Amino acid sequence: MNYIQVSILFCIKQLKGERTAYGIYHLLTGKKSAQTIQDGKIFGISFLFQSFVYLDKRSFEACVAYLKEQQYIEETENQKYVMTDKGQARLEDELTARPFHPALDGWKFASSTQLFLARITLFIQTLSNLQYFQKGFLPISKNAEVIQWVKTYIMSQKQTRQELAAELFEELRMCLKGCTERDASLFVLQLTGYQRVGFTKNQLAYQYELDEHYVHIQLLGVIHHIIEKVSKNNESFHVLSSFLRDLYLELPLTSSTLKTYSWLQKGKTLEEIAYIRRLKESTIEDHIAELALFVPSFSIDAYVSPKQQEKIISAFEGLRTNKLKVIKEEVKDDVTYFQIRLVLAKHFT
Template identity: 40%
Template sequence: MNYFYALILYCIYQFKGERSIKAVQYLLTGKKSTQTLQDAVWYSLQHLYSVYPEMDADAFIDTVKKLEKTGSIVISDKTVTLTDSGKKVLSELMSGYPIPDHLNGWQFHKIEQLFWQRLTLLIQILTNWAYSETKFIPVVRDYPIQNWVKRWLGEKRQIYNKKQLSLRLYHELFTIFEICEQNRENPDYIVARFTGYQKPGYTSTQIAKQAAVDETYYLLAFRSCLHFMIKTIWHERGEFPILSSLLADRKSPWTLTSSSWETYKFLKYGKNVEEIAKFRKLKKSTIEDHIVEIALLDPAFSIKTYVKPETQKRITEAVNLLHTRKLKTIKDYLTDIDYFSIRLVLSKMNDKKDV
């Protein structure tokens, strides 16, 4: 099984022949652009946004060439299309190994690594402490992470001794892993990577080989379990005081770019697009891009101020009638409605389909 094929084919399937092969690469590696963010939401691919940041560009190109050579996809100047043969290959690959249930790159890609590095370093420290070992090579070389964990331990040591802290973390991990199993996630994929006292964690290649699964699939399954853990801990802080404290400095799982955040501040003060553009000395279209990004990332953000309900209804009906997310096609059909309104409505629509 080559799950990398399935991942690429699935994205192409969702794009419905309306995006380029580069759009697939940008989506999976998490390119931070308005276009890629739009693609993720408009084509119901939020769960796969930035789920493969370690993707090798050359491997991606080689795989695409193989898929094109075997007739699974057809590439034109600006778009890539899935053929009937490609749909069959995708269906076969997905039937045995569907995309993991709780994968949510859109919501957690910015905090998954932070949480994982803090957790895995903490486990290494506590397991070494259990054997009275204080000298070891840290599994995480990132100094800000090391310093954060050091400060965290200093704070917790005012409340718990070493043994109490280790036991509390153990019990929380045991509980969360039980919940993972109950929700069809495999915590073994997480545990196998932990580094402990005189015991290095396994690599993704080693774990995939031991589990007899494709490495790409393992990486997705690992992230799915990690995302589920973060989500559960986030919403059940009282049940997981130690684990949730590893994310205490993160107030929200979604984050805007700095420029869009500045625009958002003005919007909260009741300023309109023109006023913000004038004050920030930016083009009106740039402020509109920021508002689209806010609509994409903040589920609580209402677009009623910018698009009347009746206009929203017309755009939604047009999208469903035309079966497309291509802006120009929709604009040609709704000549009296501007691109900004169309983009905002698309940003709040979701039509995820099963293969």
Template identity: 25%
Template sequence: MADWHLLHFFDQRQPRKATVLRQILTNKRTGSVLFWGLRYHYLDYLNAVPRFDVKKFNDVIDELIAQKWLQSSAQGLQLTSQGQEVIATHRTRYSFVDHPELNQKFDYQLWQAILLLMVQVASEYRYHNSNYYVANQNLKAQFVIKSWLQVNTFEMLAAEISECLTQFLDQCDPAKADLFTAKLVGHTQNGLSDGQIASQLGISPLEVSWTWRDLALQLAAFIQARSNLKIGQLVQITALPGALTPTIHQTAMLFNDGKTVDQIIQIRRLRRSTIEEHLQVLAIFQPDFPYEKVLSESDLKILSRVYAEPDIDQWRYAELQQQGFEMPFLKFRLYAIMKTHGECNE
């Protein structure tokens, strides 16, 4: 059977561009991609599959269309009734993640390696075994653990990871908790592969991978939220800067200080298009963005008259000029973002 999991990202009423989905999953962050990610409710999935091969992605989409689970048109792809039925009949508790937004907060590859290694080290310590084969070969993870142990103790590592795992897994779905622990390596316990776990549970390896990743990132957030834990230092090493890059933060500081777009361009010595894209991204991720700093009352009257059509997906910048109005693209896009946030609030 074709891999149906991407159907989850499509809608029966709203046409959506597959390219936007791929770019969101692989963490492409242009203003246009993020805007359409906002429109399609994809933003939580930024960086969810950073190494998703373009050809593989396109092949999956083509197969979903061939199966008539997705319907293609000039506007994009829509979920068909058959596709909706596939989701309803094939989804399990493991099919979709609960906290995709955590992919933006932690470097999963590094955190996974650190987590697996510190669980193994703690387990072997508890059994007083100092002669064992390290199952994880990630050199950075090994260096990080060794450096941490130079200023902390094996006893502390074992106690804190044991307590955290117990508390965290107690609050999880028991079936997902069992899946999670099946992959851990410890004294006399070799962690199972995704394929082995999938075979035992009767699900796909992809569902095992996504579920384990989701729980691992939730555990990172669980540890990070407890400031008294020394192993929080290991989590902090994997922390990502978040949705806004340092250069966007610099633009945001100037904008919040009352600087105009022209002044920010002069101060930062960047192109107008770059600064305007920074402001679009700020508005996308900050629902309380001060639109009045860019959009005047006159602008709002014009925009509301030209874009009376309630379906924001159908708005086109060219309509302003067609109706005899000259206005920068930034104002058009900020107005669309503002209205989108208004829809979400409603």
């Protein structure tokens, strides 16, 4: 099995047949919709958000068909699957041999990962060449904004190139100490410098006899580990923190939800915000559910009374399902699907 198939099988296990397979596709490729965000958090798979951005729909469907053919999953409804005992045994074996990187957190770092990586790899290439007085080289990034950012950053530094290189080396060494030797090597070997071309993921996979998709996910984990370590201790990482300063978002919210949040903080009601923003009330409800998921201080009491919350919590704990319809039928009260979503988001994620 390749690691995309392993990841899909894990997601099917977590979803328990309560969502369609295409929800997994949207999660893995990074579709930033309210449904994807909420399902990722509720079912414990948000760390895989945008983990395989290069996965196309046809390849995804082929992976699901393979899992079904191998009897690792079975279809319960149209495009809804549950894992079989055979699939459970295979998944346990796979994750024992090839576990997810412990620092992998796709939802938290999706908005910063690619730009951070582009900046740091181009910066290393540029600094390496400049130390050998080589100004004419082909940059590994074609992104004009990234190229300009690196130029501006280097020009703004007071240290010599040698001092800057030494500082960056020490900061990366400190970060990579928290990784396994293999994962640290995977990260370093992909770097390009003076008279040195970095390995591709395919070459790294061949070198270490690993699946290419597993190499990809491990590298993502290393990058997330670096971002997490640097963002928590900026003062110890003078150089690396500069690469993150305008990227790292404390609240992992969609831009539209942030706008709704701003209006809520000004005292506007759900209905008023829908009118002001010319959006459907259901869209604003999605935003509020997202806030309940990701903002610890956000209270849902204005939308669900404490008594209703108790009833929904009791129903969920008795049924152990995220199916809104089933919970609503159990509550037997005048509660809406929106209210149930809020309670699940606030209390069970």
